[in-house]
Amino acid sequence: MIDQLYSLKKLQTDQKLMEKAQLQSKINQLDAEIMLTHNQINSARVQKFGAISDFAVLQMHKNTMKEHIKKLEAEKITITAKVEKVVQEVIELQKETEQYEYILDEIKQEKRLKILKEEMEASEEYIQSKYISG
Helix, strand or coil: CHHHHHHHHHHHHHHHHHHHHHHHHHHHHHHHHHHHHHHHHHHCCCCCCCCHHHHHHHHHHHHHHHHHHHHHHHHHHHHHHHHHHHHHHHHHHHHHHHHHHHHHHHHHHHHHHHHHHHHHHHHHHHHHHHHHHC
16 A cells, blocks of 8 residues: 555656646746847847838837737746746655655565564574474
């Protein structure tokens, strides 16, 4: 039973680590998109002798990109909070896994001691039977 609980907690920990990796990947994608949008803002231009309306359109385009960046950063904050939550869950699962592993080790050690004790009793009985018959 403890062995099954240990395996379950280990599996849950692995799943949470995979979830964390996926969230971290999403954060990296958002960072890349934010950087790309910043570059687009910095490189957006109009023709040197363009109409005044070109400048207004350019400013609207830049404002739209800035708003897009704000949305991406808000999403990044949300995902970062999820990552922190997953990290805490992983820590708890690892603690539980270690507890079950300790219990399993204790059970194995008790079994080894029991077998050793039985072997000692058997060898003592053998020696006593040889001593008595000898």
